[in-house]
Every structure is written in C-alpha cells, then in structure tokens.
Amino acid sequence: MKISEARPYVVERLKYALNPRSIAVVGASRYPTKVGNKVVAELMEWGYKGTIYPVNPRAKEVLGLQAYPTLRDIGKEVDLVFVAVPAHLVRSILEDAVAIKAKVAVVATSAFKEIGRGDLQNALTEYCRRNELPLIGPNLVGMGSPYDHFNCGFIPYLPVPGPIAMISQSGANLLAALGTSQEEHLGMSFFVGLGNKADVDFAEFIEYADQDPRTKVISIYIEGLDSPEAFVKSCRKARKPVVAIKVGGSKIGVKAAFAHTASENPEGDDYYDRVISEARAYRARMWQEFLDVSLALGYQPPLKGDNVVMITNGGGAALLSCDHFERLGMPLRELKDISPLLAAKIRAYMPMFGSPLNPVDISGTAGVIQYKGAFQQAFRDPNVDGVLGAICPTAVTDVIGVAKAAVEVYRSTRELGKPFLMICQGGGECREAIRLLRDAGIPAYLTAEQAVTAMVALRKAGK
Amino acid sequence: MKISEARPYVVERLKYALNPRSIAVVGASRYPTKVGNKVVAELMEWGYKGTIYPVNPRAKEVLGLQAYPTLRDIGKEVDLVFVAVPAHLVRSILEDAVAIKAKVAVVATSAFKEIGRGDLQNALTEYCRRNELPLIGPNLVGMGSPYDHFNCGFIPYLPVPGPIAMISQSGANLLAALGTSQEEHLGMSFFVGLGNKADVDFAEFIEYADQDPRTKVISIYIEGLDSPEAFVKSCRKARKPVVAIKVGGSKIGVKAAFAHTASENPEGDDYYDRVISEARAYRARMWQEFLDVSLALGYQPPLKGDNVVMITNGGGAALLSCDHFERLGMPLRELKDISPLLAAKIRAYMPMFGSPLNPVDISGTAGVIQYKGAFQQAFRDPNVDGVLGAICPTAVTDVIGVAKAAVEVYRSTRELGKPFLMICQGGGECREAIRLLRDAGIPAYLTAEQAVTAMVALRKAGK
Numbered sequence: 001m002k003i004s005e006a007r008p009y010v011v012e013r014l015k016y017a018l019n020p021r022s023i024a025v026v027g028a029s030r031y032p033t034k035v036g037n038k039v040v041a042e043l044m045e046w047g048y049k050g051t052i053y054p055v056n057p058r059a060k061e062v063l064g065l066q067a068y069p070t071l072r073d074i075g076k077e078v079d080l081v082f083v084a085v086p087a088h089l090v091r092s093i094l095e096d097a098v099a100i101k102a103k104v105a106v107v108a109t110s111a112f113k114e115i116g117r118g119d120l121q122n123a124l125t126e127y128c129r130r131n132e133l134p135l136i137g138p139n140l141v142g143m144g145s146p147y148d149h150f151n152c153g154f155i156p157y158l159p160v161p162g163p164i165a166m167i168s169q170s171g172a173n174l175l176a177a178l179g180t181s182q183e184e185h186l187g188m189s190f191f192v193g194l195g196n197k198a199d200v201d202f203a204e205f206i207e208y209a210d211q212d213p214r215t216k217v218i219s220i221y222i223e224g225l226d227s228p229e230a231f232v233k234s235c236r237k238a239r240k241p242v243v244a245i246k247v248g249g250s251k252i253g254v255k256a257a258f259a260h261t262a263s264e265n266p267e268g269d270d271y272y273d274r275v276i277s278e279a280r281a282y283r284a285r286m287w288q289e290f291l292d293v294s295l296a297l298g299y300q301p302p303l304k305g306d307n308v309v310m311i312t313n314g315g316g317a318a319l320l321s322c323d324h325f326e327r328l329g330m331p332l333r334e335l336k337d338i339s340p341l342l343a344a345k346i347r348a349y350m351p352m353f354g355s356p357l358n359p360v361d362i363s364g365t366a367g368v369i370q371y372k373g374a375f376q377q378a379f380r381d382p383n384v385d386g387v388l389g390a391i392c393p394t395a396v397t398d399v400i401g402v403a404k405a406a407v408e409v410y411r412s413t414r415e416l417g418k419p420f421l422m423i424c425q426g427g428g429e430c431r432e433a434i435r436l437l438r439d440a441g442i443p444a445y446l447t448a449e450q451a452v453t454a455m456v457a458l459r460k461a462g463k
Numbered sequence: 464m465k466i467s468e469a470r471p472y473v474v475e476r477l478k479y480a481l482n483p484r485s486i487a488v489v490g491a492s493r494y495p496t497k498v499g500n501k502v503v504a505e506l507m508e509w510g511y512k513g514t515i516y517p518v519n520p521r522a523k524e525v526l527g528l529q530a531y532p533t534l535r536d537i538g539k540e541v542d543l544v545f546v547a548v549p550a551h552l553v554r555s556i557l558e559d560a561v562a563i564k565a566k567v568a569v570v571a572t573s574a575f576k577e578i579g580r581g582d583l584q585n586a587l588t589e590y591c592r593r594n595e596l597p598l599i600g601p602n603l604v605g606m607g608s609p610y611d612h613f614n615c616g617f618i619p620y621l622p623v624p625g626p627i628a629m630i631s632q633s634g635a636n637l638l639a640a641l642g643t644s645q646e647e648h649l650g651m652s653f654f655v656g657l658g659n660k661a662d663v664d665f666a667e668f669i670e671y672a673d674q675d676p677r678t679k680v681i682s683i684y685i686e687g688l689d690s691p692e693a694f695v696k697s698c699r700k701a702r703k704p705v706v707a708i709k710v711g712g713s714k715i716g717v718k719a720a721f722a723h724t725a726s727e728n729p730e731g732d733d734y735y736d737r738v739i740s741e742a743r744a745y746r747a748r749m750w751q752e753f754l755d756v757s758l759a760l761g762y763q764p765p766l767k768g769d770n771v772v773m774i775t776n777g778g779g780a781a782l783l784s785c786d787h788f789e790r791l792g793m794p795l796r797e798l799k800d801i802s803p804l805l806a807a808k809i810r811a812y813m814p815m816f817g818s819p820l821n822p823v824d825i826s827g828t829a830g831v832i833q834y835k836g837a838f839q840q841a842f843r844d845p846n847v848d849g850v851l852g853a854i855c856p857t858a859v860t861d862v863i864g865v866a867k868a869a870v871e872v873y874r875s876t877r878e879l880g881k882p883f884l885m886i887c888q889g890g891g892e893c894r895e896a897i898r899l900l901r902d903a904g905i906p907a908y909l910t911a912e913q914a915v916t917a918m919v920a921l922r923k924a925g926k
C-alpha cells in the first residue's frame with residue numbers, strides 16, 4: 001500500500017528482519033514435508049545464532065525445539081515473527097505479535113490480493129500501520145544473509161557473501177539469484193523477498209541497505225511500484241548505486257504481475273523509464289543484465305572516461321566486444337588515440353603476430369608474464385580509464401594462472417580507482433577462473449557481451 | 464579467397480578433414496610445450512582410431528610413434544596433412560602434400576594475411592587450387608568430432624555429441640563453444656576452425672554439413688564473408704537450418720577482424736543483414752544467442768503458429784518471459800484466447816492460488832504430477848503450437864524429478880511436432896536439470912530470456 005516516503009520507524013526496524021536475536025515461526029509443523037517445518041529446519045541447518053520459538057498449538061516440540069501454543073505463551077522478547085499459516089488466521093497472529101511487542105512481522109502466506117482478496121490484505125496493512133508493526137509480505141519466500149548464516153524462509157540455499165543487497169518482489173527469481181550466487185559467486189550482503197509488499201516497501205529496504213556497511217550496491221527486482229515518489233526519494237538519498245529491473249511492462253505481463261504479486265501497473269512501461277531515471281538508478285531490461293551490472297557496480301568504481309583498453313589472447317572475444325561496445329553507444333577507441341606510447345609499451349608483451357590495436361590481442365600463446373605486463377602497462381597509463389581483460393582457453397593457456405596474475409595486478413593497481421572487468425569464455429577452467437576472480441572482487445563474465453554491458457553501466461555511473 | 468559457389472571437389476574431400484583414416488602432423492615436436500607436440504598428444508588422448516604420422520626431420524620418434532623426416536618418406540596413403548611449421552616453410556610442405564596425393568591440407572600456422580602478408584597467403588591458395596588440394600586455414604586451431612573421438616589441433620577438449628555443426632572462423636570462440644558444450648551439454652556433430660579461410664570457404668562446409676547425417680543445424684561464426692554469393696547459394700540449398708553470427712560490424716571491429724583473421728569488411732553491417740536474410744539463415748547478434756538458437760533449431764521442429772503456452776511454478780520467470788516475448792514482437796496470448804477448454808483442464812493441476820492465465824502458474828508447490836498433467840494437457844490441445852516450461856527451485860521443488868517428468872512427456876508427445884523448450888533459473892540442481900534435459904533433446908536454458916529468444920527463432924524458422 002502506497003507510502004509517500006520511507007518511514008523512519010520501519011527503516012529502523014528492518015535490522016530485526018535481517019539480523020534478529022530471536023524468531024518465532026508461527027505454523028512450524030512437525031512434518032518435514034510442510035513449509036512451516038522447512039523454515040525451522042533451514043534456520044538450524046544454516047547456523048542461525050539466535051533463538052527459535054516454534055509456534056504450534058498441537059505440538060510440544062518441533063525439530064527438537066520446545067514449541068509454544070501461541071505467540072503470547074513464549075514469554076520472552078521476540079524480534080521477528082515469521083507467519084506461515086492459512087490466510088484467514090493471519091490477522092489474529094498479527095494481533096498477538098503486536099501484543100507481545102514483536103519488532104517485525106514477516107508473512108509468507110499466499111492467497112491475498114493476488115487472488116482478488118485485496119480487502120483482506122488492506123485490513124492487515126491498516127492494522128499493522130496503526131500499531132507500527134512493520135509487515136513484510138504477504139506472499140513471500142523469506143530473507144537472509146550469508147554473513148550472519150541467516151536463512152529464514154522457504155529457501156534452499158544461501159548465496160556467497162559479497163556486495164549486493166538483493167531486494168526482490170518475486171520469490172522464484174530471488175531463489176534463482178541465490179542459486180546463481182552459489183554457482184557463479186555472485187556475492188550478496190543480504191537478500192529479501194517482498195512479495196505483495198502490503199506494508200514495507202522498496203524505499204524502506206533501500207534506506208536500510210544504504211546504511212548497511214556490507215552492502216555496496218542495491219539491486220531491486222520490481223513487479224509493481226505502488227510508491228514511485230518514495231522510491232525516487234530513497235534512491236536519490238542513497239550514496240550507493242541502485243540497479244533496478246522492472247518487469248510486467250508487456251500487455252500480458254500486466255495481468256501476470258497482478259496474478260503473481262498483486263502488482264498493479266496502471267502506467268505504461270515508459271513511465272518506469274522516467275521514474276527509474278529520475279531515481280538516478282540503472283534500469284536493467286533482462287535478468288542476466290540485472291545480475292551482471294549489479295556485480296560490476298558492487299565491486300568496481302565508476303568508469304570516469306571513455307578510454308577503456310581491452311587485453312585479450314583471442315580475437316574472437318575482441319570482436320564480440322568491439323561490436324557490443326559500439327551497439328551500446330560507447331565504441332572502443334584505438335590505442336594510439338588513447339595514448340601514443342602505450343602501444344609500444346604493450347608491444348613488449350606480445351609476439352610479432354599480436355595486434356596492438358584496441359582490443360590488444362597479445363595472442364593465443366600469451367602466458368602469465370605477457371598478461372601481467374600488458375595489464376600493468378594499461379593500468380599505469382594516465383590516459384586509460386578502465387581495463388577489460390579476456391582469457392580464452394587455448395591448448396597452451398594457463399587459464400587459472402592468468403586469473404591469479406590478474407588478481408595480483410588488481411591488488412597493486414586498485415588504488416588508481418580504475419575499473420577492471422574480465423571475460424572468460426569457455427568450459428570448466430573458465431568457470432573456475434570466474435569464481436576465483438569474483439572472490440577477489442573482479443567482476444568476471446562468461447561472455448564478452450556481458451562484460452561490455454557491465455563496463456558501459458560503470459560508465460553511466462561515472463557520469 | 465573468393466569463390467562463386469561451393470566447389471564439388473572440395474565438398475567431397477571434407478570428409479577427410481573430419482573423419483580421416485590417417486593424419487600426418489608436420490611440425491610434430493618432441494617437446495610437450497610445443498604446439499606441434501600437443502596436436503599429436505590430443506589426437507592420441509581423445510582416442511583417434513586412424514594412423515598418425517609425425518613428421519619431424521630431427522626426431523626418430525614423437526610420443527612413442529615413429530616419426531618421418533618429410534611427408535614423402537611416409538610411403539603410405541595420407542588423408543589429412545596437418546601443418547604446424549613456421550610460415551616460410553608452409554609452401555614446400557604443401558608441395559610435398561600434393562606429391563603424395565594427400566586428400567586435404569590443414570594449415571594452423573599464423574603470420575600470413577592477418578599481419579599484412581596477403582601475397583604469401585594468396586600464393587598458397589593459388590598453388591592449392593591449381594593442384595586441387597583443399598587447404599583449410601591458415602591461422603586456425605583445428606577440427607574434430609565427438610562421435611569419432613577426433614580432436615585434431617590445439618584444442619583442450621571435445622564437445623558432447625549432439626546436433627550442431629559448429630563452423631567458426633575464430634579459434635578462441637570455437638574453443639569457448641567447446642568448453643560451453645562440455646559444461647552445459649551443448650551437443651555438436653562436428654566443429655572446425657576456418658581461420659583466414661584462404662581456400663576452403665563457409666559454403667563448402669555448409670554443403671558438407673548438410674550431407675552429414677548427424678548434423679541437424681549448421682552454425683557459423685563469421686568475421687569476413689569474402690564469398691557472399693557462394694554463401695547464399697549453399698544456405699538456400701541446405702535442407703537444414705543455418706544460424707549465423709557475423710561480427711566485425713563496428714568501426715573498430717573492422718580493423719580488429721583484419722588483424723585477427725585477415726577478414727575484409729568493405730561493406731557496412733546492413734549489407735550482412737541483407738545477405739544473411741537472402742540466405743534464409745537466422746542472424747544472431749550476440750554470442751549467447753548464437754549458441755542458444757543453434758541448440759533450439761538443432762533439437763526442435765519449427766514453431767508453426769504463435770500459440771505458445773508457458774507452464775511455470777514461479778511468477779518471476781513468467782514475467783521475464785512475457786516481457787521478452789513482447790519485446791521480440793511475438794506476445795504471448797491468453798490461454799482463454801488460445802483454447803477456451805485448456806484453462807479448465809490445466810486448473811486441475813494447480814492449487815487455488817495458481818494462475819491459469821498464460822503463463823500458467825501452477826505455483827511453487829507444484830510437483831511431478833502437476834507438471835506432467837499440465838504439460839500433457841498443453842501438448843494435446845490442438846490449438847497449442849508449442850510449450851515453454853519453467854522450473855524454479857523452491858524449497859519444496861524436486862527440480863530433477865520435474866525435469867525427468869518433462870522428458871517423459873516429451874517422449875510421448877514428440878510425434879506431434881510441437882517444440883518444447885525449458886527454463887531452469889537457479890543453482891546447481893538447475894544446471895544438472897539443464898544437462899539432463901538437453902541430453903534428452905529438450906533445449907533448456909538458465910534464464911527466461913534465453914528460452915524466449917530461442918522460441919521466437921523457432922517461429923521464424925516456421926514461417
């Protein structure tokens with residue numbers, strides 16, 4: 001439900017959603033196939049450090065923990081109330097939560113506005129707002145943080161730690177992002193599913209994320225934007241970059257967005273272009289772009305000029321990159337135009353048949369020494385604003401060795417404030433190199449176009 | 464060098480490039496760090512069944528095989544001569560190859576036209592054409608086929624077997640595709656790097672691939688198209704779909720393409736749009752699209768109408784898909800407009816809060832039974848032209864179980880000739896499901912947009 005700006009009491013309370021000292025799970029079942037059981041199981045399995053209070057009127061114990069018939073029976077302070085009971089029971093649970101002075105309520109339950117029961121949902125919102133109990137959801141999967149070993153919801157895994165605060169209306173896409181994080185080391189500071197966002201809105205999580213010291217970029221997946229003014233205000237206030245993907249712009253998507261998270265989209269898609277641009281956020285169009293740009297803005301500084309030097313051992317990645325840079329309106333410039341001396345300096349690190357154009361092709365025979373030399377020359381040249389490296393696996397390329405060399409160069413040149421991105425197009429060793437590079441803070445990508453898109457996003461951030 | 468059409472003697476000889484009974488490796492070194500050594504080592508390691516003749520004037524043996532001072536000393540029939548010696552020695556090797564009546568010559572050596580020595584390269588071409596010895600290369604990485612355990616060149620791995628003939632001018636991008644094949648089960652029938660393509664051209668490999676019974680789609684990575692007429696003729700003659708990616712269209716890309724594979728691009732990029740459209744081929748713009756569309760056209764029939772039904776357990780993938788279908792000019796239609804009865808039939812497989820719109824959201828609780836039922840209903844409806852499935856990993860989703868169910872449904876509905884694509888956005892279990900689905904002939908993708916792009920490509924093929 002609409003807010004005109006982020007409410008300070010909500011922002012202040014969100015720390016209890018993401019780092020609670022105690023959690024009551026209402027609807028905690030004894031049966032392992034039930035979602036209410038899984039919430040408790042995941043909390044325990046991933047190493048939650050606080051206290052868990054299962055609430056279940058028909059159980060004495062859930063997964064070895066003492067269970068309570070109602071919230072009121074707990075008799076201790078409860079930070080977070082996680083609600084996983086049928087829709088018609090939610091109101092009375094929230095009344096109990098208010099009564100015991102819980103800090104925040106998270107409602108996972110579905111079957112509210114998204115199936116036409118907006119009345120039921122609005123009544124909950126009004127009740128919670130009147131009693132200043134922030135309500136997250138309903139119709140969500142949960143939240144967590146890899147730093148705190150905190151996994152609260154129907155969530156099969158935690159992401160790897162990193163800079164991205166992932167704030168998603170869709171549960172399924174949030175889970176997809178978490179799975180990708182594990183596989184591809186897309187590092188996150190915390191994540192949350194907002195579902196129907198009956199009460200707590202994007203703006204409030206944006207302000208929370210802006211204060212969170214582990215978060216370096218705020219990434220938001222939007223199906224419906226009920227409170228565009230609040231969104232714009234909070235984004236503009238944030239000192240951290242914001243990446244937003246707004247879906248449901250298509251004709252049938254408008255209906256699907258309503259059916260999914262009760263999101264209303266009375267405005268055309270152009271409207272969201274204007275809102276997101278007014279918010280000074282980056283608008284991603286596609287899922288992969290959303291993840292890729294988030295990673296780049298999370299780890300690297302903005303690109304302050306157009307002088308990007310690309311260093312590669314293969315012409316294929318070079319050509320894909322040239323074309324994509326031009327497609328995105330930021331064509332690569334020739335090395336001689338960027339810095340007349342640089343070409344000669346880099347020449348020392350390539351064989352006769354290499355090409356000191358830009359992309360600089362140090363050839364398929366390039367090893368660690370050639371890469372290191374070329375990278376260092378590029379970083380140290382005062383005319384160079386950013387460096388894009390590519391490792392193509394040839395039969396003689398030490399992909400992991402080159403990735404390690406890239407990390408070394410990055411560590412010694414980082415204070416120059418020049419963005420460094422990498423491309424590793426290929427098989428198993430490339431995927432390993434990507435994880436290694438990302439763990440060291442270098443956004444690395446599986447295709448040339450992904451890296452180029454990310455570099456252009458860094459340039460937008462630099463303007 | 465330009466040809467006006469595919470030359471029959473060349474097409475006929477290409478079987479010796481891809482399935483030779485014997486190979487002479489000229490420049491086969493005893494030292495494992497040398498590329499000439501790696502060619503022999505890879506052939507042996509991957510299980511080449513024919514005879515290998517290392518040629519090296521200073522060695523008696525290479526990797527345990529008898530070595531010969533020159534090609535003329537072998538004294539047996541040689542199908543393929545693989546040349547990995549410095550540029551100035553290549554001419555005399557080719558003279559020997561002609562003398563011993565080798566069937567085809569493959570020249571890996573660099574430093575020809577791409578560094579300004581077009582004169583040297585053209586002399587080789589003219590010599591080979593005069594003597595009807597097809598010359599593949601120079602400046603290439605090699606070729607192979609997983610079906611024949613054949614890996615000939617500087618190639619660290621074979622792809623998994625499948626329908627795609629991968630014909631690439633770039634070596635690095637070819638290797639990237641092979642690595643991706645291993646990791647993501649992008650199945651290939653054969654692959655070849657063409658490099659500078661001084662003699663043998665795309666057209667000839669297209670005609671060979673069209674005859675090859677294992678190939679179902681012909682995928683071509685182009686940096687320069689010297690012989691557009693021949694290309695168009697061969698594509699139009701082919702009974703199999705052709706997917707082409709043409710790079711080097713950007714201003715700096717024109718120079719990079721020359722430096723890489725001596726490719727000349729006197730025409731603007733629009734020209735290639737026209738050529739590829741005249742060839743009735745699909746033009747991919749980006750690397751990922753190139754691979755994704757190749758897979759779809761390789762495994763699935765064309766989509767004969769616009770009525771695609773999407774079945775998903777998560778609204779996030781649904782929304783990304785809706786938007787991307789509309790972005791590509793093929794919006795999804797509502798289920799009730801496709802088939803009034805289908806919504807009711809599918810309703811039986813979803814809970815109350817599911818959505819029978821289109822995408823059909825059978826909800827996060829959906830299991831194998833729900834998926835199977837929904838898929839079957841969709842396939843059997845005469846108004847449905849194709850099905851797009853999505854599996855989102857929730858805490859209760861049996862991702863692998865659903866993938867296996869999809870394979871079962873596919874096997875029993877395959878004769879209907881309706882394309883079936885899948886989306887699995889997520890972590891490790893999704894990647895496993897993708898491999899499982901692809902192994903069964905169902906193109907499955909890691910993001911919604913990739914699958915939608917592939918479905919739209921199938922529709923183009925159906926028109």
